[in-house]
Structures are given as C-alpha cells and as structure tokens.
Amino acid sequence: MARSDSPAPSLSLGQWRIWRFGLSASIAIVLAGPVMALATAAVFGLAEDGRVGPDVVRAVLLADLVYVLTLAALIVWTIARIFAARRARSAGAKLHLRLAGLFTLVALAPTVLVAVFATLTVNFGIEAWFSSQVQGVVQNALATAQAYEREHRGNIRGDALAMANDINRAAVTGIDRAQLGALVRQQALIREIPEAYILDGDGEIIARGEFSYLFTLDAPSRDQFIAARAGDVVVIEDLAANEMRALVHLTNAVDTYLFVTRRIDGEVLKLLDETRDTVNLYERMERERANVLFDFALLYLGFALLVMMAAVWMGLRFAERLARPIGDLAAAAERVGAGDFALRVDEERGDDEVAVLGRVFNRMTAQVKLQRDALVAARDDTERRRRFIETVLSGVSAGVVGLDDRGRVELMNAAAGAMLGVNPAASSARPLAEVAPALGPMMARAARGHGGLAQEAVKLSVGDVERELMARLTPKSGDRADGAVLTIDDLTDLAAAQRAAAWGDVARRIAHEIKNPLTPIQLSADRLKSKFRKLDEADRAALDQYADVIARQAGDIRRMVDAFSQFARMPEPERRDEDLAAIARAAALLQNEAQSEAPVSVEGVDPAPARIDRGLISQALTNLVKNAVEAVQERIAQEKTAGAAPAPGAVRVVIGRDDASVWASIIDNGPGLPAAERSRLTEPYVTTRARGTGLGLAICRKIAEQHGGALLLDDAPQGRGAMATLTLPHGPSPDPAPGSAGASAIPAIGARDAGASTGAATGAKAAGASSEAAIGARDAGASTGAATGAKAAGASSEDEEMAQDAT
Numbered sequence: 001m002a003r004s005d006s007p008a009p010s011l012s013l014g015q016w017r018i019w020r021f022g023l024s025a026s027i028a029i030v031l032a033g034p035v036m037a038l039a040t041a042a043v044f045g046l047a048e049d050g051r052v053g054p055d056v057v058r059a060v061l062l063a064d065l066v067y068v069l070t071l072a073a074l075i076v077w078t079i080a081r082i083f084a085a086r087r088a089r090s091a092g093a094k095l096h097l098r099l100a101g102l103f104t105l106v107a108l109a110p111t112v113l114v115a116v117f118a119t120l121t122v123n124f125g126i127e128a129w130f131s132s133q134v135q136g137v138v139q140n141a142l143a144t145a146q147a148y149e150r151e152h153r154g155n156i157r158g159d160a161l162a163m164a165n166d167i168n169r170a171a172v173t174g175i176d177r178a179q180l181g182a183l184v185r186q187q188a189l190i191r192e193i194p195e196a197y198i199l200d201g202d203g204e205i206i207a208r209g210e211f212s213y214l215f216t217l218d219a220p221s222r223d224q225f226i227a228a229r230a231g232d233v234v235v236i237e238d239l240a241a242n243e244m245r246a247l248v249h250l251t252n253a254v255d256t257y258l259f260v261t262r263r264i265d266g267e268v269l270k271l272l273d274e275t276r277d278t279v280n281l282y283e284r285m286e287r288e289r290a291n292v293l294f295d296f297a298l299l300y301l302g303f304a305l306l307v308m309m310a311a312v313w314m315g316l317r318f319a320e321r322l323a324r325p326i327g328d329l330a331a332a333a334e335r336v337g338a339g340d341f342a343l344r345v346d347e348e349r350g351d352d353e354v355a356v357l358g359r360v361f362n363r364m365t366a367q368v369k370l371q372r373d374a375l376v377a378a379r380d381d382t383e384r385r386r387r388f389i390e391t392v393l394s395g396v397s398a399g400v401v402g403l404d405d406r407g408r409v410e411l412m413n414a415a416a417g418a419m420l421g422v423n424p425a426a427s428s429a430r431p432l433a434e435v436a437p438a439l440g441p442m443m444a445r446a447a448r449g450h451g452g453l454a455q456e457a458v459k460l461s462v463g464d465v466e467r468e469l470m471a472r473l474t475p476k477s478g479d480r481a482d483g484a485v486l487t488i489d490d491l492t493d494l495a496a497a498q499r500a501a502a503w504g505d506v507a508r509r510i511a512h513e514i515k516n517p518l519t520p521i522q523l524s525a526d527r528l529k530s531k532f533r534k535l536d537e538a539d540r541a542a543l544d545q546y547a548d549v550i551a552r553q554a555g556d557i558r559r560m561v562d563a564f565s566q567f568a569r570m571p572e573p574e575r576r577d578e579d580l581a582a583i584a585r586a587a588a589l590l591q592n593e594a595q596s597e598a599p600v601s602v603e604g605v606d607p608a609p610a611r612i613d614r615g616l617i618s619q620a621l622t623n624l625v626k627n628a629v630e631a632v633q634e635r636i637a638q639e640k641t642a643g644a645a646p647a648p649g650a651v652r653v654v655i656g657r658d659d660a661s662v663w664a665s666i667i668d669n670g671p672g673l674p675a676a677e678r679s680r681l682t683e684p685y686v687t688t689r690a691r692g693t694g695l696g697l698a699i700c701r702k703i704a705e706q707h708g709g710a711l712l713l714d715d716a717p718q719g720r721g722a723m724a725t726l727t728l729p730h731g732p733s734p735d736p737a738p739g740s741a742g743a744s745a746i747p748a749i750g751a752r753d754a755g756a757s758t759g760a761a762t763g764a765k766a767a768g769a770s771s772e773a774a775i776g777a778r779d780a781g782a783s784t785g786a787a788t789g790a791k792a793a794g795a796s797s798e799d800e801e802m803a804q805d806a807t
Helices: 013-048 054-087 093-129 132-173 177-190 222-229 266-287 289-337 353-367 369-395 414-420 437-448 492-531 537-568 580-594 614-641 696-706 742-754 757-766 771-780 783-792 797-806
Strands: 195-200 205-208 234-238 243-249 256-263 399-403 409-412 454-462 465-475 484-490 576-579 600-604 609-612 651-657 661-668 710-715 722-729
Touching: 013 054, 013 289, 054 093, 054 289, 093 289, 132 177, 132 234, 132 243, 132 256, 132 266, 177 195, 177 205, 222 234, 222 243, 289 353, 353 369, 399 414, 414 454, 414 484, 437 454, 437 465, 465 492, 492 537, 576 580, 576 614, 580 600, 580 609, 580 614, 580 651, 580 661, 600 614, 609 614, 609 722, 614 651, 614 661, 614 696, 614 722, 696 710, 696 722
Parallel strands: 600 651
Antiparallel strands: 195 205, 195 256, 234 243, 243 256, 399 409, 399 484, 454 465, 465 484, 576 609, 651 661, 661 722, 710 722
16 A cells, blocks of 8 residues: 555554454445345344334344445445556556455355345245145135125024014004014014113113113114114124124104114134135235345345455455556655655565565655655745735735736735725636726736836726726736736825815805805895985885895805805813713704604614714714705606605604614605715715705714714615715713703704794704804894804804894
8 A cells, every 4th residue: 555654664553453443344234234134134034024114124124225335335336446556557466456346256156156046936836825726726725715604694684584573463453562672582582692682762772681781782873773774674793792783774653763682603704814814814825925035035135245345345346456566666756756755565464576666666655755855845935925915915904916928917915806896716827907997097007118107096996986096017937928917006095085175275265265255145135135225115115125135145155155164173082971862863953843844753773872072963964954954855856856755754763773883874765976086076066956055964974984973975874865874882880961952952943943042043053053043043133142142153253243243
C-alpha cells in the first residue's frame, strides 16, 4: 500500500493493527453471509407458524438488505479498482484480474447448479402433492362434512315446520297463552327439541318450552325476522355454542314466530370446521402453486445471494492479497514519475524479491525528498505573502482593482465591489469596462495616453444611491504592458460634508446681509398704511393692498432668512429624558388644527422614551409632518386639476423601538419621492418643490446626526407615497410629566387662532414649532407682541429694536 505520511522502512505498530483489523473484518463479513441466510430462513419458518411477528421479519430483512448493499458496494468498489488498474496497464493488474475472475467463477458455478437441481426437486414434490388421487381424497372429505351439515340442517328444518303446522292448526280453534305454552312444551318433548319459544316481531317471548329460559334466549336479528315472514325457514348456525336454530313464521297468528334450538356434537363441528379449513387451504395452495415456487425461488435466491456475495468477496480479498504488493509498487512508481517523491510503500515482511523491491524503492524516494521539501517551502512562503496582501487589501476602505495587460480584472477587494455595486468573485477575468461601464471612458483615455496614467472623478449610480468616486489608474511596472492597478476612493460623504459646510457659510452671509433691511421694510409698509388713512376709499384700499404685498413678501423673505440662520447656527442639543410619542402627538395636533385634507394620526409604541433635546426633535418632527401634509395636499390638488376624484389624504406617524433605538416613521399617501437624486434630498438647498428652500430635510438630518441618529427616506410600505424615518438612540424610560407634550402645543395653537399677540410666539416656541409659526403669530397679533415673536423666531437684535419702535 502506497503512503506519503511516513518514511518508515517497515510497517509500524499502528499500521499493523489496521492491517489486522482489515483482515478480521473481511473474515467476519464472509462468515456473516451464511449466518444471516440461516437466520432469515429460520425467521421465515417461525413467521409461517405465527411464533414471530412482522416486526421481527422486517428487522431481519432490513439487516439482510444492509448486508447485501454493504457487500455489493465493497465488491463493486473492488472490481472498479481492478478494472481501473487494468485500464491503466499497472503492473500486477492483469494477475489481480485473473485471480478475481477465477474465484468469482468458483463461487458462482456451484450456486447456479444447486439452484437448478433444487428448483426441479421442489417442482416434482409440489406436483406429487397436487395429484388426482390427493385431490379426490380432499374432495371426498369435504363432501362428507357438507353432507353431515346438510343432514342436521334438514332435520331441524323439518322439525320446525312440523311443529309450526301443529301450532297453526291449534291456533285456528282459538287457544289462550297458557294453552299455547302447554302445546309448545308438548311439541318440544315429542320432537326432542331442548329449547322452543313463541316470539313476537320484537323478539319478546309469548310462550316457551319446559327447558327454555329467558337468559338462554339469543333472539334472532331483524333481518332474520323479515326472511321468516317471507315464508322461508331461517336456519341459524351458532357453531360457537354448538347449536343450530330455526325460525318459522306462524301464519295463523299475527306477527308470531316459532324459534327452536337443537344441540350438535361439538367434536363433530370441530372436525367439520377443520375439514373445511383444510380443503380451503389445499385449494388455495393449488391456486398459488406458481407463487409457492416463486417464493421458494426468491428465498433460495436470497440465500444464494448472501452466500455467493460472501464467497465472491472472499475471493476478491484473497486475490488482492496476492496481487497487492506488485500493484502498490506499480502505482507508487507512477506517482513518483509524476513528481510525488515523498511517497512510500508498505514494506512486506520477509526477504523475498517483493520485500527487497519495496525497501529499495523507499530508499530511492527518500534521497529526493529534501529537494522537494525546499521547493514546497519556497512555494508556501510565496502563498503566505499573497494571502497577506489580500488581507491588507480587504481591510482598507479604498477600493483596489488589479488589471492584466488586456484590462481584465485579476483581483478586486470587497471595498471596490461595494463601490461599483458588483460581486468581486463574479467579476474575475472580465473586462473592467464591462464590469463598470462608467470607468470605460477613463480606461480608453489611459490606453491612448502615454504611460497609462489616469485620474478622474466619476459619478456612479448603485441602486438608488449616486456615488462620487475618484479613480486612479497606475501601471504595475512603469507601463501598461504588465497590467495596472486601479484605486477608487468614495468621496460621496466628503463631498456632501463640503457642500454642507459651504452652504452653511453662504447661509450665514445671506442671513447677515439680507436680514437687516427686512424689518425696516415691513415696518415702513405698516407706517404707510397708518399715515395714508385719510385717502379716499379706493386709494386707501389700493394702498392697503400694496402694503400688504410688501409685508407678506418681506415675511416670506424673513422666513427663508430664518431658515438660513437656523441651518447655519444649529444649537447643540440639550439632552433630557423625553417621550418621543408625546412629541409626535404634539406635532400631529398642530397640523390637524391647521388643515383637514390630510389628517395626521399617531400610532405604535407609547411611551417611547429617549434622551433627546425636546425642542430640536419637536422641530424636526413638525417639519417632517408638515412636509408629508403638503405632499398629500399637492397630490390632491393635482388630481382635482386632472378632473379625477382624489383619494382621501392620510399621514401616519408610527412610533417604534427596540433594544438600541427609538424611531418615528412619517408615512403619507402623496406623490412619493423622486427616483433621481433621492440620496441628495437631505443635502442643503436640494428640493423638488417650487417654493421650497431645500433646508427642511437638511435641518432634520442635522438634528438626527447631532443626537447620534439618522434620517432615512424611502417609499411608503403600501406602494404609494413616501416614508421618512427619524431614528434616535433611546434612553431610560421615565414617567412622562403631565402635560409635558400635549399641553405645550395647545397654547400656541390657541394664541395663533385668537390673535393674542403676547403669547403667540412663546407658545409656538414651547411646542417646538419652526420660525414660520412664530412669524405667523407675530403677524396675526398686535404690535405689542412683535418683539417677543421676533425673538422666539430667532431674529437678530436689529429686528427686536425695530419691533420696539413699531410699538
């Protein structure tokens, strides 16, 4: 046997034990065949006698099947090895094949001859069993038994009819129940009938014989009464009680029957049953004679199969023991010729030529092992370096793609696959222009240029996300003849942060430059209206209209400037234990008071504790709910314009939590989010609405990030509309303070609706409303609350001074 795990010149103790175990297992397998065949035959014999159940038979058959399958697998495996060695023209294979064929023939020939003679012998025996003489004896026995039975049936039938006739004649003259009983006893005594009854149609006793008792009566069935009423004598056999009964309808009485019983010798009945069963068995065996032969053949075939396969396996093992040393040397020589110099063969014990050949072979292969070990060590070192490089590339955040000289992908790390939206394993050996078409133009320009160097910013859409990538192509060895390395950096987040910082600086400058003249413009419009009150009605109305336009447009500009300022100067959150569900209810209450086209509902977890800044989170939720309401209103207006009946509007605020976070999902049934540039909707000044500033979602996202959370935009689960999810880390679960959420929103709404100037802006701020709510409250109230409203909205000191001047 060839091996490559030990260079020992002879069998070790472990190998010797394995060899002994294999030999013992082979002997056990060979001996198990006859043993299992005899056990199977014995179990079948016991099963025929009913001494073992079907479970035992199934267990024995299952064991036989496992044995046959195991032995067949071993035989097939051994034969396959022999033929494989024969096709390979290995030394010793021909000898092995001849020996295996000889032993197989020796095992098969006696089995086939015995099968033929056994089948003929059984067939002759069965023919003798079913000869005409035996069949005549069986039929005569059956006829005798049937004649005895007919005799008893005729006797009781005749006695019952005669007794019924006598009773019918007596009934014509008219007799009472006592006379009827005496008549029955007399008739039973005359005819030696032990039990006689007069029954009605329900089986009730009208009269009975002398030895006829109620507890011994086994009343006939309803079907038997019906048959007797039809005029037939119903003979009933009760072989278990050794009795034969007869039921006769008495024609001269209404629904009256004679029921008599006569005993039969039990031994005679037993012999009658045995004769009948024997005849039935004989006839069944005659009909199933072919099946009996088949069962015998099948049983013998199974027995022969077990013994034959065991004999074949023994022959194959013996042939292998004779031819194995030469075959091992031949196979080992072939593998050594293929370069496996560490191979060893098991050395045979003794000093014959085969043993000497094995020892010489092992010494020869040992001489070249050192050279092979050196080559393997060098290869392992190279493999370790390669794995180290792959590990480094898989851990870096930048994408790295190795290309061959034809631009096909040789290596791609996970970061590059994520940036390009492809599977690194599936991209191997494919052209880069096919894997990432967006990089195709850069590859073409690099191929046309000198040196193969290229660097280019690329925009690539992966699903719904647009990424900004910086790709650099560098040759491996100074030119592109040996391939190149492509490095990719994801600049999406960096570009978004740079745009946000730049817009923040722009917002501060715009707010500073534009905000100062707004208050004088608005106050001047108010003074124009007050100074020219003396004009006639038409001029005064025109003046009021122009002044209102100026004030309204100035208010719109102020709201935009306030949004700029708010985005540029976002305060740090002051975290406290708050209830997100209560804040959501307050935001929903504000919108429901202001409009009715898109009712806002709050559902889900309540309470939902989180450690947050109530004012900032209230501002974010109010903005998100307001956006959802406006989207629904926009959709309803579009459907009305198109002449269609608009579907009812609805905005749902779903509160949820888990072990790590708490969230609020604002779901509407508006027109939904645009597919293009959806990932940039939370960046500053990116908007899809005609009058939008593009700062609302940016502020909400900034508030979420300041709290360690996130703002996610997606399509609504029902398929129509949008869903904005504000996710925040939750804190402990305190008991919510009474009126801390819902009550704070009510004064702001009441102040705004009633026009109370002093508390309007303050209420708006308490409810977490945006600066627009404070300005609206200031516009609706008198001049006394102007300064308060401006301050609540985050106005500058100049605005407060102008408001004081207006007062």
